[in-house]
Amino acid sequence: MNDTNNNLEAKLYSKVSPDEKQLVRFGRFLKNKYGKDIPLEWISSDAFPGGFRLEVGSDIYDWSVGGRFRQLRDTLVKVPTANGNIIPLLKETISNWTPEAMAEQVGEVTSVGDGIATVSGLDLATYGEILLFADGVRGMVQDIRVDEIGCVLFNDDESVTEGSSVRRTGKTAGVPVGEGFLGRVVDALGVPVDGLGDIEAAGYMPVESPAPSIIDRQPVDTPLETGIFSIDSMFPIGRGQRELIIGDRQTGKTAIAVDAMINQNDKNCICIYVAIGQKTSSVVQIQQTLKKHGAMDHSIIVTASASDPAPLQYIAPYAGCAMAEYFMNKGKDVLIVYDDLSKHAVAYRALSLLLDRSPGREAYPGDVFYLHSRLLERAARLSDKIGGGSITALPIVETQAGDVSAYIPTNIISITDGQIFLESDLFFAGQRPAVNVGLSVSRVGGDAQTKAMKKAAGTLRIDLAQYREMEVFTQFASDLDDQTREQLEYGEGLMRMLRQKQYHPKTQHEQVITLVMALAHTMKGIPVDDVTEFIEGLITMFEEEHSDICHKIDSTGILDDDLRKEITEIAAKYRAERQYN
Ligand code: ATP
Numbered sequence: 038m039n040d041t042n043n044n045l046e047a048k049l050y051s052k053v054s055p056d057e058k059q060l061v062r063f064g065r066f067l068k069n070k071y072g073k074d075i076p077l078e079w080i081s082s083d084a085f086p087g088g089f090r091l092e093v094g095s096d097i098y099d100w101s102v103g104g105r106f107r108q109l110r111d112t113l114v115k116v117p118t119a120n121g122n123i124i125p126l127l128k129e130t131i132s133n134w135t136p137e138a139m140a141e142q143v144g145e146v147t148s149v150g151d152g153i154a155t156v157s158g159l160d161l162a163t164y165g166e167i168l169l170f171a172d173g174v175r176g177m178v179q180d181i182r183v184d185e186i187g188c189v190l191f192n193d194d195e196s197v198t199e200g201s202s203v204r205r206t207g208k209t210a211g212v213p214v215g216e217g218f219l220g221r222v223v224d225a226l227g228v229p230v231d232g233l234g235d236i237e238a239a240g241y242m243p244v245e246s247p248a249p250s251i252i253d254r255q256p257v258d259t260p261l262e263t264g265i266f267s268i269d270s271m272f273p274i275g276r277g278q279r280e281l282i283i284g285d286r287q288t289g290k291t292a293i294a295v296d297a298m299i300n301q302n303d304k305n306c307i308c309i310y311v312a313i314g315q316k317t318s319s320v321v322q323i324q325q326t327l328k329k330h331g332a333m334d335h336s337i338i339v340t341a342s343a344s345d346p347a348p349l350q351y352i353a354p355y356a357g358c359a360m361a362e363y364f365m366n367k368g369k370d371v372l373i374v375y376d377d378l379s380k381h382a383v384a385y386r387a388l389s390l391l392l393d394r395s396p397g398r399e400a401y402p403g404d405v406f407y408l409h410s411r412l413l414e415r416a417a418r419l420s421d422k423i424g425g426g427s428i429t430a431l432p433i434v435e436t437q438a439g440d441v442s443a444y445i446p447t448n449i450i451s452i453t454d455g456q457i458f459l460e461s462d463l464f465f466a467g468q469r470p471a472v473n474v475g476l477s478v479s480r481v482g483g484d485a486q487t488k489a490m491k492k493a494a495g496t497l498r499i500d501l502a503q504y505r506e507m508e509v510f511t512q513f514a515s516d517l518d519d520q521t522r523e524q525l526e527y528g529e530g531l532m533r534m535l536r537q538k539q540y541h542p543k544t545q546h547e548q549v550i551t552l553v554m555a556l557a558h559t560m561k562g563i564p565v566d567d568v569t570e571f572i573e574g575l576i577t578m579f580e581e582e583h584s585d586i587c588h589k590i591d592s593t594g595i596l597d598d599d600l601r602k603e604i605t606e607i608a609a610k611y612r613a614e615r616q617y618n
């Protein structure tokens with residue numbers, strides 16, 4: 038309150054002038070509130086026919102009819118609606134209701150433009166608080182200065198003009214959450230945009246909330262299978278992990294995320310896809326793809342497209358995270374994709390520059406690191422005591438010409454538990470997914486890999502690293518000795534084996550059998566172009582004739598030496614029956 042202000046004046050608005058007794062009562066009220074006598078001026082106003090409105094500095098006490106209605110409405114909103122017996126409850130609430138002298142802060146817009154409003158007179162507004170402008174436009178406090186605040190607007194700023202009034206709401210930004218959102222496409226404020234009608238929310242969660250503490254967490258030890266061969270075998274992801282997908286534009290970043298979502302169909306994992314600054318048409322396409330592959334009913338799409346105001350793009354990932362937290366707190370596993378955080382950082386930069394914050398490296402504001410760390414820290418695996426739910430985050434970052442040392446990529450690499458690095462050269466050479474084995478890493482996922490996969494993948498990474506080295510080394514060599522040529526062919530075969538079509542996630546047994554077979558050099562002598570066909574045939578044969586082996590791998594996740602030997606023998610026999618030249 039303005040108690041530091043010595044020149045406090047009170048203005049009383051009403052249609053009819055107050056009588057002596059009322060003036061004495063107002064004087065006493067002011068003295069009680071502010072601890073001293075405050076000069077009171079009466080101003081005749083037709084706007085308050087049935088009551089008084091008292092303004093002291095930026096505090097407002099509303100005893101007018103409109104104000105009392107508003108208070109009554111606020112009380113009624115809180116009435117529980119249980120059992121459908123609303124009428125008696127309403128009656129009771131209304132008869133018990135007495136108007137309060139409610140302090141309400143009202144400020145004034147001093148300037149507005151580019152989705153940013155500067156407001157004066159709201160001394161007590163806090164960072165992140167939602168403000169209500171004329172015509173119901175909402176905004177969020179983003180910048181607090183000595184005598185004014187900067188506020189970003191969520192809707193069109195046309196109805197907000199210089200001099201229009203602003204009210205505090207006392208609430209921070211939040212989104213509705215609940216099971217009703219599954220299968221839906223919503224905007225950054227949780228409003229459906231798919232034309233399928235209203236969504237019944239189970240609650241309301243703040244967009245920004247603290248990450249779970251260390252005590253509330255437990256180590257990552259359960260795999261989150263993506264169904265993508267090169268990732269599950271070499272850079273496994275665990276539930277609760279944050280794994281960055283990074284690469285130039287058009288290198289299949291989104292494709293990896295979408296495939297991982299499709300692979301959760303029967304894995305009891307809810308998926309949330311947050312589209313930031315993308316074309317609406319791409320989002321529609323993703324929705325249709327998910328639907329076609331049966332993944333939409335366990336997914337939510339949160340979208341703030343390129344045409345949405347920067348503030349909406351800015352809060353979209355936090356809104357998606359709040360929705361994920363709702364499920365995590367209920368003990369469920371959630372996979373959330375932020376596509377992509379480069380565009381998110383750009384939206385935040387636009388917003389910060391408009392708010393007059395000083396630009397730092399690459400013109401981003403100084404707190405852009407904190408922007409992403411507070412988002413990604415919210416991914417966690419909760420301890421069993423509080424339900425054991427998890428949020429696995431797959432943030433996506435776009436690089437320029439493969440430069441991972443730019444500001445945003447280095448920031449996010451340091452916040453996440455590893456990265457899948459996608460490379461244009463590989464992509465255009467037909468090696469898709471274009472995972473660069475040398476630069477990709479998963480720092481915690483190894484613990485989460487099933488024993489079978491770990492054992493089967495064995496030396497794959499090292500073999501591939503050797504192959505790459507040798508490939509560079511022998512690039513210009515004209516005659517190779519047999520051993521070198523054999524090793525090159527082996528490496529080439531492995532690379533070909535890792536190629537995978539979109540929307541074709543591979544099961545555990547498929548990956549384990551392929552790995553065991555390939556690392557035992559079973560494919561020796563098979564021309565590279567026949568590798569894919571050979572593997573497909575082999576897996577079909579295993580599934581048809583040795584379904585017990587497939588089932589054993591899927592259900593136990595264990596690969597003992599006997600099983601390994603058995604698989605190798607069956608594969609060798611299959612290979613021997615085929616002629617290649
Ligand atoms: P952007 O930078 O535009 O967001 P991106 O890196 O997300 O691009 P995608 O949109 O996922 O890339 O993929 C680019 C193109 O490559 C798409 O047409 C997609 O169908 C194709 N593609 C991606 N992965 C594969 C794959 N494994 N096999 C074949 N085609 C693929």
Ligand code: MG
Pocket residue numbers: 290291292376
């Ligand atoms: Mg993409």
